[in-house]
Amino acid sequence: xxxxxxxxxxxxxAVLFAVSPxxxxxxxxxxxxxxxxxxxxxxxQPAGYAFAIWGVxxxxxxxxxGYGVWKRRDDAAWHPxxxxxxxxxxxGAIWLAAAVASPVWAAVLIWVMLIxxxxxxxxSPVQEKWFAALPLGLYAGWLSAxxxxxxxxxxxxxxxxxxxxxxxxxxxxxxxxxxxxxxQLKRAPTYGIAVIWALIAVVVQNxxxxxxxxxxxxxxxxxxxxLPTYKAMRATH
Numbered sequence: 468x469x470x471x472x473x474x475x476x477x478x479x480x481a482v483l484f485a486v487s488p489x490x491x492x493x494x495x496x497x498x499x500x501x502x503x504x505x506x507x508x509x510x511x512q513p514a515g516y517a518f519a520i521w522g523v524x525x526x527x528x529x530x531x532x533g534y535g536v537w538k539r540r541d542d543a544a545w546h547p548x549x550x551x552x553x554x555x556x557x558x559g560a561i562w563l564a565a566a567v568a569s570p571v572w573a574a575v576l577i578w579v580m581l582i583x584x585x586x587x588x589x590x591s592p593v594q595e596k597w598f599a600a601l602p603l604g605l606y607a608g609w610l611s612a613x614x615x616x617x618x619x620x621x622x623x624x625x626x627x628x629x630x631x632x633x634x635x636x637x638x639x640x641x642x643x644x645x646x647x648x649x650x651q652l653k654r655a656p657t658y659g660i661a662v663i664w665a666l667i668a669v670v671v672q673n674x675x676x677x678x679x680x681x682x683x684x685x686x687x688x689x690x691x692x693x694l695p696t697y698k699a700m701r702a703t704h
Contacts, residue, residue, distance in 0.1 A: 473549040474540040478532040480556035485525035491563035501570050502624025510634035510681045511619030513612070513668030520609055520664060527602035528556075534598040544592040548599060551587035555580045570624065574617035581610040585648065588655060596703060600655040608661025611648070615641035616665075634681045638669065642688045649695040654703055659696030663689045 468476075488494070496512070499505040506512075539545045558580050566573035584607040591600040619637030622628040628636065645662040652658065666689040673682035 468550060470541045470543070470546045470549075473546055473553070474532075474536045477549045477552050477556060478529070478536045480553065480560060481525075481528040481532045483560040484556050485529055487560050487563055491567060494563050494567055497566065497570055497573075497620065502620070504624050504626050506620055506624050506630075508672070508676055509620055509623060510630050510673055510676070510678045511616050511623070511637045511669070512672060513616070513665050514671040514675070516671075517665055517668030520605070520661065524602070524606050524609060528606060531598040531602040534595075539592075539595070542592070544594070545599065547590040548587045548592065548603070551583055551590055552603070553583075555583035555587065558583075570617075570620060574614075574621055577610065577614050577617050581607065581614045584610055588648075588658070589652060591655070593654060596654055601657045604652075604655030604657035605661045607648075607655075608645070608658035609665065611644050611658075612641050612662050612665035615644070631678060631681060634669075634673075634678075635684055638666070638681070638684050638688055641666075642691065645692055646695065649692065649699060653699050656696050656699035656703060659692050659699060663692050663696065666692070 496515075497506065499507045535542075535545055535549070558576050562573065562576055562580065565576050584603065588600065588603045588607045591603050593600075615637040618640070619633040622633035622636070623630045627633075641662065645659065649656075649659040649662075666685045669685040670682045670689070673679070673685065
């Protein structure tokens with residue numbers, strides 16, 4: 468794939484990704500009855516307000532990839548990131564439709580989105596972070612949390628674990644992934660910020676339902692991620 472073509476393609480896919488909710492307007496999260504064991508207010512899922520972060524992610528990706536088309540269409544430093552980002556955004560554009568059809572397929576596809584987004588993030592150019600590494604960091608950080616949430620929903624929803632056990636396991640996995648990524652990648656503190664945002668929303672959700680065990684682990688995880696995220700913020704200046 469040529470550099471200009473990759474630049475144009477990721478921009479188009481970012482736009483399609485952002486407008487995809489308009490084609491699945493009724494999706495407000497998984498229906499509890501999509502699972503053999505209905506998932507009403509699952510402990511692993513963040514409070515509803517946290518999903519507003521998608522508005523920032525969509526807009527920032529469009530701005531960043533639009534800038535890339537305008538100013539860095541043939542830049543060799545941007546090309547590896549774009550090639551890796553194509554499958555993530557392409558899958559993202561159809562993810563809501565998949566989620567309506569099947570939580571299992573939604574979980575598989577969100578992990579595809581995450582893995583390709585992380586590859587793209589690590590390949591992002593060192594320069595011009597505001598248009599590449601930072602929006603990708605926010606996107607990959609939220610996907611890291613969401614991918615683990617999807618596993619927790621499946622584990623509890625298909626009866627492989629209790630709701631609390633599934634939530635604890637998913638939060639632990641998210642912390643392992645997030646700590647590894649943020650400690651290695653110093654130029655994208657937005658990654659840690661997105662995961663912390665998700666964990667705080669898990670705390671809010673579980674405080675409301677009285678599940679203090681899950682709330683405590685999520686709170687501890689958010690606190691633990693503050694240091695590597697702060698170090699990454701310092702490194703960007």
